[in-house]
Amino acid sequence: MPGFNWWEGFQARFGVMHIQDFLSLEDFNQAANAMKNAHCNGVLNACVVNDFIPQDRLSESIRVFEKNGLKMVVMVVSFEGEKSVEKIGIPFPEYHVEENIEGGRSEWVNPLTGEVESVMWCPVRPERRGKLVEICRKLAELGVHGIMLDYIRYGGPGYCYCEYCRKEMLRDGISVEGLSLRDTVNPKNPVRQMITFWRAERITSIVREVRDEVKKINPGVPWRLHC
Ligand SMILES: [Zn+2]
Numbered sequence: 001m002p003g004f005n006w007w008e009g010f011q012a013r014f015g016v017m018h019i020q021d022f023l024s025l026e027d028f029n030q031a032a033n034a035m036k037n038a039h040c041n042g043v044l045n046a047c048v049v050n051d052f053i054p055q056d057r058l059s060e061s062i063r064v065f066e067k068n069g070l071k072m073v074v075m076v077v078s079f080e081g082e083k084s085v086e087k088i089g090i091p092f093p094e095y096h097v098e099e100n101i102e103g104g105r106s107e108w109v110n111p112l113t114g115e116v117e118s119v120m121w122c123p124v125r126p127e128r129r130g131k132l133v134e135i136c137r138k139l140a141e142l143g144v145h146g147i148m149l150d151y152i153r154y155g156g157p158g159y160c161y162c163e164y165c166r167k168e169m170l171r172d173g174i175s176v177e178g179l180s181l182r183d184t185v186n187p188k189n190p191v192r193q194m195i196t197f198w199r200a201e202r203i204t205s206i207v208r209e210v211r212d213e214v215k216k217i218n219p220g221v222p223w224r225l226h227c
Contacts, residue, residue, distance in 0.1 A: 006071070006145065007222045014073065015040045019061050020054045020088070028064040035070055038048050040207035045054040049082045049214070051131060052090040053138055062143050073146035078132055080151035081119045084110075095121040095128040098160035101181050106155035120155030124165050129206050136210045140217040147214060147221060152207065154199060157185045158193070174198060 015035045043065060047054055058074070065072050083092045097119045098106035106120040121128045136147055154160060157180060160225055174194050183189045187196075214221050222227060 005220065005222065010041075010071075011043060012071075013040050014042045014044045014071075016044045016046060019057050020046050020052070020090070025060060025064065027060045031061075032065050032068040032070060036068055040070065041147070042073065044073050044075060045144075046075040046077075046150075048074060048076040048135060048139070049085055050077075050090055051093050051135070052085075053135060053142075054197075055135075055138075055142065058139075058144070059142055061146075071145040073148055074144045075148045075150050076132070076135055076139070076175045078149050078152040079121045079123045079128065079154070081121055082117070083115070083119070084117045095099055095131075096162060096164070097127050098155050099120050099162040100158040101161040101176065101179055106159050120144050120151075120159065122162055123154060123161045123206065124202050125159065125162075126169055129209070131215050133205065133209055137217060138174065140221050143218075144221065147210075149207065149210065153204060154203075157196075159189075169195065169198060172198060 015031075015038065017031060024177075032042075045058075045061070047058065062072050081092060081095065081097075082090070086092050098121065100106070107116045108118045109115065110117045123129070132149075138147075139147055161176060163185070169176060174191065176191065176195075179189075179191055184192055184195075186192055
């Protein structure tokens, strides 16, 4: 039935913003007006990094944007963790960082400061997966119009070979014994080929889990993926 899902036939002209940058109701009203004047019909709100959901501001802003006929889709950074946002008061949770076969961690170090800015968390261990489901459930409860999962992936073909992942792979009949770092990035390596399918299933299953949870709360919330 047309019109049942708000996004059917909807041509998105979204502005992009980070709600955690805005402090007052007046700001939201101004932002909504600016969006309307720019002929936007919604906003992509990139406000969920790490575990942080700016709940009060998010609820407030959804109300203001809705009143102005604007949709709000929230972007959730799934398996990437930001350390740099500690400077603006967003805590960095200690989930397990991805490891390559030699134990190297999936971290990005800022060459100017020498400090770790961002990491990729292990997408297989239950800690971050569970949290991701919880975050999306909360967003659906807060009444967002849509959810976009960003960084819903591994840090690259060389990750993750942490102890937990190795155990899980072995349980599913994949032994990484003798696999070199070079093998892990070689698409022709037969073990790596098996791992690619295995990894794809780990990502597919978490997306399915998030979708099922969100649908339970509000079947009218669409969700999309971004790599
Ligand atoms: Zn792992």
